[in-house]
Structure formats: structure tokens, C-alpha cells
Amino acid sequence: MTRITATYDIETPVGLDHAAAVMAGEQSTGTFIRLASETDALRQRSGARVESVVETGTASHPALPSRKTGATYHRGRVTISWPIGNFGTSLPTLLSTIAGNLFELAELSAIRLEDVDLPADFAHAHPGPQFGATGTRALMGGHEGPLIGTIIKPSIGLSPAETADLVQQLVVAGIDFIKDDELQANGPDCPFDARLTAVMRVIEDHAQKTGKKVLYAANITDEIDTMWRNLDRMAELGATCAMVCVQSIGLSGLRAVRDRSPALIHGHRAGWGLYSRSPDIGIGFGVMQKLWRLAGVDHLHVNGLANKFTESDGTVAAAARAVRQPVSAHGGPACRAMPVFSSGQTVWQVGASRALLGSDDFIFCAGGGIMAHPGGPGDGVRSLRDAAEAARAGIALEDHARPGSPLAQAMATFGKPRIDLDT
Missing domain, CATH: 3.30.70.150 (RuBisCO large subunit, N-terminal domain)
Structure with a gap:
């Protein structure tokens, strides 16, 4: 048996x-x-x-x-x-x-x-990711390279109009991906529908002018019927990525979203430290990521190298690789998800993130690494894209950066972190 x-x-x-x-x-x-x-x-x-x-x-x-x-x-x-x-x-x-x-x-x-x-029965019985990395690129019109992304900051406090103003700055800067913070879902100060409407107006207008439609992960986390209504509203407005806090909505909630969603599912693991931080009690990420993938996530947060939290670089690397491995070692659909790096990320971590995966199939989210660039958000995005080009070419940042370029300025602004993948 x-x-x-x-x-x-x-x-x-x-x-x-x-x-x-x-x-x-x-x-x-x-x-x-x-x-x-x-x-x-x-x-x-x-x-x-x-x-x-x-x-x-x-x-x-x-x-x-x-x-x-x-x-x-x-x-x-x-x-x-x-x-x-x-x-x-x-x-x-x-x-x-x-x-x-x-x-x-x-x-x-x-x-x-x-x-x-898990036996192959699980891979066959559950839907798994609807899009994954390949589908994500297709929805973006064939995007190449890693997705350079950021998070709406401040996390809480912006009105829908203020959120849209920030998104306007980011799309002009050339960003690929923007996500709501996990704290911003459907509060009375920034209701989901009003925020989505304002943001998608900016994104669609930019797409009409430039041909590039930035991917916006709208945080739909809520009760199941509300999440379904949010998905319907997203479809009406042309939004193609729904963010959920996977711990908050649970496996059944995630499956309910996957069964109803025409959009990408961006899985945020808010609260994960409760299960993973102690060596004496909890659950390893390798366990839950398999279940989340089976239930349908396309993107899955794995923390970031040299991050601001407690996980070691080795732990982050193992998590990033894990979501790309088949969910069952015994056959069936692979159910691969796209890893999302975030938490204190700058130009210095792009190359190492690519190296540990061996491909560009990841989302690289930088908040301060974009917003705090001395040349502004546009140069912040450009510096990260230059860092990605250096990584693909196998060139050290120090050799790739031209004097005074956005990449050189970012290197001078953000201290080079120590990355230790053996920890």
C-alpha cells in the first residue's frame, strides 16, 4: 500500500x-x-x-x-x-x-x-501552480531576466490615490513587479476596490503608452467569499496577480483561490518565523512549501540572502531551490513555483541569488534598494537591472559598473554584505 x-x-x-x-x-x-x-x-x-x-x-x-x-x-x-x-x-x-x-x-x-x-498521488490529485515562471513571463509579454520588483511602502497609511501616485513613479522608473505589503489588504483607510481601481488605471495607462504592463500583486487576503469577489474585480480591471498570505488563509483557503483564480497567485509566508525559527519546535519550510505548491501558488517568498531577518543564507538558498524541485520524488506533475527574494535586498544580492538557482526564474523585490537610491527610484531600478546583466554575463559588479552610473552609485550607497551559503 x-x-x-x-x-x-x-x-x-x-x-x-x-x-x-x-x-x-x-x-x-x-x-x-x-x-x-x-x-x-x-x-x-x-x-x-x-x-x-x-x-x-x-x-x-x-x-x-x-x-x-x-x-x-x-x-x-x-x-x-x-x-x-x-x-x-x-x-x-x-x-x-x-x-x-x-x-x-x-x-x-x-x-x-x-x-x-509524498507519493505521486498528491501531485496528480491537486492543481498545483497554474502559471509558474513560464506563465508569469507570458502574462508579461515575454519578459526576459529576473523580475525586478518592489513593495508598496509605507506598508500602511497611504490612501488609494497616494498608492497610485507611488505606483506611477515606479512604472515610470521601469519596474517589472509591484506588490502590496502583507499588512495592506482591505482596511477602511485604503479599501481594496478603491486601491485596485486607482493602481490599475496607472498600470493600464502606462501599458498603452509603452507596451509594458507592470505586474501588480494585489493583496486579496480575506474571507473566502471576499477573496472570490476580489478576484472577479481584478478580472474586470485587467489585474493578473493576486497576492495571498498563505499562513493566514490556510490550505483550504488557498485551494479555494486557486480553483477560482484566472490570475497568478503570489504566496506570501507572513508569520512563517512562528513555525521555523526555533530548532526545538516547529515545521521546516521544505514541508509546507510542498503543500502550498500543491494547493496552487505560482510565486512563493523564500526570504533573501543577507536578509534583515534571522534565517541564514544557507537556509534561504535551500528554500529557493526547494520550490523549484518536483513536489514528489515519485513522479507526477512537478508543481514548480517561482521563488521570491525579499528583505533588505540590494544590487549586491542579485548575482548570488541567480547563481544559487542557475537561472533568471525568480522575482527580486527590493524596497530600500530602489527607493533609497541617491538618484531616485528610476536609478534604483536601473542599478538592479545592470546587476542582473552582470550576473548573466558572469562579471563582478566592480568590473561591470561604469563610474558614476546608477550601479556604481548603488554599490557606494549600500554596503556590500557578507553572503555565506554554507551557513
């Missing part, structure tokens, strides 16, 4: 083998006591199975508060599998199984879900 496999990093005072058995029972046929109806045949058919247990260390104190205690806390990697018959290909039920009550077990003083191996 086809099985789903999940791997955990755990710590326990009761022994790794016993803790693993408790985990398998809790998340399948077992409870705190053996039931008469839990027959051997039922366990054989529906029970989770411990596939491997590997000890990685010990400690004298628990990593997290723990009701059960002991003299020694054993750390290890545990792999558990479930028959697909328990939940079929339902993403919400899968998540409830591999990341449910396990986090509350008294036998565990640490638990982090590190990976999930």
Missing part, C-alpha cells in the same frame, strides 16, 4: 524508541490505552509505522518545558509512515496527521517536523 513518510527531530526523556512508538500510535490508531476495537488487523491496515530511529545526542536539561522529566534527554531523528488510506490526498487532513497533536505529547521535550515524502 502507498505510504506517506515524515521525518522529525525530537528530544525525549523516555527513550527514543518508546517516544517514536507513542508518536505513531497517537497519530493513527492508538490512544492512551489499548482498545478492544483496535485489533491487530486494524493496526496492520491503518496504523502508523516507525521506519527508523537515529540518536543524534543527549542533554541533561529539556529543550522545552516538559511535564515528563528524566536524568537524560535523548535527541534523534525519527521517521514515521502512514498508509494513504487513512486520509487519501486531503492536504488539511495530511497536515493534521503529520503536524497535529504530536507537538503536545508529554513524552517529547522537543519536536520539529523536518521533511515529508
Whole structure:
């Protein structure tokens, strides 16, 4: 029978083998006591199975508060599998199984879900990205190179008219992609419909004059029926990219958007640090990005190299590569998404971002890296495009930048960060 496999990093005072058995029972046929109806045949058919247990260390104190205690806390990697018959290909039920009550077990003083191996059934059963990188370029009229993008800033406080004024400056500057901030959705001070109408008027006017239609990711995050109305309004106005905060709307909300959307789905992972920041409890990005891709995201935020947050460059690189890998190692549609780099990005990170992917299939979002350029937003965009050209040609920025050029000014303005992909 086809099985789903999940791997955990755990710590326990009761022994790794016993803790693993408790985990398998809790998340399948077992409870705190053996039931008469839990027959051997039922366990054989529906029970989770411990596939491997590997000890990685010990400690004298628990990593997290723990009701059960002991003299020694054993750390290890545990792999558990479930028959697909328990939940079929339902993403919400899968998540409830591999990341449910396990986090509350008294036998565990640490638990982090590190990976999930999905059979091809999942890739076949879910829609996956509707457009991906290739479709994104097609919607933009065949755009070449990485998408140079930015975020509406200030995140909150601008009126629809003020937002449109900023967008006007950005489209004139030559930007490829503009997104709402995750904090700006449909508040009374900047309602979605009024903002979308004002922004798309600017974008369509610019497209009529220049032939270039800038991609605008409008934040539709809301209740499902409201998101559907937002999608309908986007279609009326010619908007082709809907942004959603994937953690906020959940897997079912994301699937509801994908099933209704004629537009690109730009997935923002706002709140991700809650699940990923601690080494002792949480979920690895490699797990959730597979589920988000299956549910339909075309673009997915992966943080940025030398970013302003806590993730290391190695973690960011792994995330960016992960969203380009097949969602199942066992066949079926690949469901590849387009990685989005953001967070403190400047001309210095463009080349390294391209190098780690080996292609231009990414969105590079710079806020201050564009807005704070001494020559203004136009030179900010030009400097990033020059940096992308240098990366494609394999030329160092120092050798590519002409004296006094927008790229040279950006290099002088923004300090060169240390990028360490081994961390």
C-alpha cells in the first residue's frame, strides 16, 4: 500500500524508541490505552509505522518545558509512515496527521517536523501552480531576466490615490513587479476596490503608452467569499496577480483561490518565523512549501540572502531551490513555483541569488534598494537591472559598473554584505 513518510527531530526523556512508538500510535490508531476495537488487523491496515530511529545526542536539561522529566534527554531523528488510506490526498487532513497533536505529547521535550515524502498521488490529485515562471513571463509579454520588483511602502497609511501616485513613479522608473505589503489588504483607510481601481488605471495607462504592463500583486487576503469577489474585480480591471498570505488563509483557503483564480497567485509566508525559527519546535519550510505548491501558488517568498531577518543564507538558498524541485520524488506533475527574494535586498544580492538557482526564474523585490537610491527610484531600478546583466554575463559588479552610473552609485550607497551559503 502507498505510504506517506515524515521525518522529525525530537528530544525525549523516555527513550527514543518508546517516544517514536507513542508518536505513531497517537497519530493513527492508538490512544492512551489499548482498545478492544483496535485489533491487530486494524493496526496492520491503518496504523502508523516507525521506519527508523537515529540518536543524534543527549542533554541533561529539556529543550522545552516538559511535564515528563528524566536524568537524560535523548535527541534523534525519527521517521514515521502512514498508509494513504487513512486520509487519501486531503492536504488539511495530511497536515493534521503529520503536524497535529504530536507537538503536545508529554513524552517529547522537543519536536520539529523536518521533511515529508509524498507519493505521486498528491501531485496528480491537486492543481498545483497554474502559471509558474513560464506563465508569469507570458502574462508579461515575454519578459526576459529576473523580475525586478518592489513593495508598496509605507506598508500602511497611504490612501488609494497616494498608492497610485507611488505606483506611477515606479512604472515610470521601469519596474517589472509591484506588490502590496502583507499588512495592506482591505482596511477602511485604503479599501481594496478603491486601491485596485486607482493602481490599475496607472498600470493600464502606462501599458498603452509603452507596451509594458507592470505586474501588480494585489493583496486579496480575506474571507473566502471576499477573496472570490476580489478576484472577479481584478478580472474586470485587467489585474493578473493576486497576492495571498498563505499562513493566514490556510490550505483550504488557498485551494479555494486557486480553483477560482484566472490570475497568478503570489504566496506570501507572513508569520512563517512562528513555525521555523526555533530548532526545538516547529515545521521546516521544505514541508509546507510542498503543500502550498500543491494547493496552487505560482510565486512563493523564500526570504533573501543577507536578509534583515534571522534565517541564514544557507537556509534561504535551500528554500529557493526547494520550490523549484518536483513536489514528489515519485513522479507526477512537478508543481514548480517561482521563488521570491525579499528583505533588505540590494544590487549586491542579485548575482548570488541567480547563481544559487542557475537561472533568471525568480522575482527580486527590493524596497530600500530602489527607493533609497541617491538618484531616485528610476536609478534604483536601473542599478538592479545592470546587476542582473552582470550576473548573466558572469562579471563582478566592480568590473561591470561604469563610474558614476546608477550601479556604481548603488554599490557606494549600500554596503556590500557578507553572503555565506554554507551557513
